Amino acid sequence: MSVKIIIGYLRLLNRVLQQEHIDLSGVVAPELWQxxxxxxxxxxEQEFDVERYVVLLRAAQPYFTRPITLVLxxxxxxxxxxxMGYLASTSLDLQQALQLLxxxxSLIFKQTNLEQLDVQQFSDYIQIVWNASYPDxxxxxxxxxxxxxKIAESIAQDTLIPPQMIQFGYAPHTALYHFEKFYGCSIQVHAGQYAIRFPHQILKAKSIAADQQLNQVLSSQAQQSLNSISSVEIQQQQFKQKIQSYIEQGLLQQEEVLQRYVAKxxxxxxxxxxxxxxxYQLNFQEILDQYRLEQSKLYLQQGKSFSEIAERLNYADQSAFGRAFKRWTGFTxxxxxxSL
Structure with a gap:
């Protein structure tokens, strides 16, 4: 799966790298940096996906003593x-901001097929939860x-009460105590699900820049954006999944020209x-590369040899597979x- 992200994430990372005088151009693959x-x-005119963004985050991590995600x-x-940021800032209070969030x-991303976020309200607390199916x-x-x-902290007029609980769906690559210090509470790890829980009273925390008229205008724009991408994205995903299923069949049968096989x-x-x-604004080679990347990671985790992976994914040899893998991820x- 390839999920595109909005430009704000790239600008945020670039801003931090410039402030810290960090140059990753010689660390990651040249194509990725370009x-x-x-x-x-x-x-x-250009798009950037989550997978490559994560490669940049991991490449930047050694330059920091704390998790790069917290620094960002x-x-x-x-x-x-x-x-999404403007919607949160113009909300009347945190309750409205969380409802809009x-x-x-999904508007934070350029595709709607990432896990949906769920805001759950209980008698004495509120928690934000989403399932996490992709360890990468x-x-x-x-x-x-x-x-x-940080959004909740920045828009609240008064000091925000610390969360009651933070839950990670995967153990982080850095020490948990960094996150516990950042959030001011303990961290739990529960496979496949992320969550943040606040006491119920934070819902009435007033926003500094509340503007209901502007908020309604922005909400209308957000809904239009959501409506416009949903049907197209669904059709695109369905067609893409069909292509991937035929690519999988073609690789199993060791077809020499996969595009011809899929067309047939x-x-x-x-x-x-x-x-x-x-x-559908798709590219056959990109779909093939994405499928090969996901499968190669799975095969590597299963302990298959490089030569066996190269054969299964229809590469000429082990070296060709290694070059492709580094081009995709920045790692051999x-x-x-x-890293696993």
Whole structure:
């Protein structure tokens, strides 16, 4: 799965790197750094996905003594979250801000197929929960959790009561005590689910910049954005999943030209397939690379040899697989295994 993120996340990371005089251009793969720079320069024409963003976060981590996700959250402002940030700041109180966050959370990303955020209210506390199905995204989950906390802090007129509980869906790569100090409470790890719990009284915490008229205008814009992308994204995802299923079949059968095989399964010519992909703003090679990346990570975790993975994914040899893996992630397969 490839989930695109809004430009604010890239600007936030770039701002922190510049302030700390950190240059990652010689640390990550050149193509990755070039794409990062291109997206910052032309955000309307370029897109950046979560997976590559996480690679940059991991590359930056050795330069900090604390989790990079917490450093970013402390440097973040509401504008970094785009429309979602403005909606939160103009809300009457935290209760309204959290309701809007739940409704429009997917607008932080450029696709709607990430896990949905759920705001749950109980008699004496409120908690924000979302399932986390992708361990490769753990830094992104940690960052979003920290951003939710910082948003609540920044828009409340009075000092915010610390959370009662923080839950991580995956154990972080850095020590838990950093997060406990940041949130002011204990951290639990419960597989596959992130959560933050506040006492119920924070719901009435008033917003510094409350403006209901502007908030209604922004809410209307957010709903229009959500409506416009939902149907297109669903159709795009369905077509993409169909392509991936045929790619999987083609790889199992060791088909030499996968695009020709997929076109045949779709009962069309390769040219027609290309037109259909273009209509959905998709690229066959990108879909193939994404599938190979996800499968290669799975195979590596299962302990399969590099040569076996190369054969299963239809690479000429082990070296070709290694070069492709580093191009995708910025790490060699050996470095990836070591990070696990």
């Amino acid at each position: 794409d990062f720079a291109a997206c910052l320069e032309n955000p309307d 959250a402390e440097h973040a402002n509401l504008q970094d979250l785009g429309l 739940q409704r429009y959370y 995204y753990r830094e992104m989950y940690e960052l979003n959790l920290a951003l939710i906390f 399964r779709l009962h069309c010519s390769e040219r027609t397939l290309q037109r259909q992909l273009k209509a 397969p050996k470095q990836f295994l070591k």
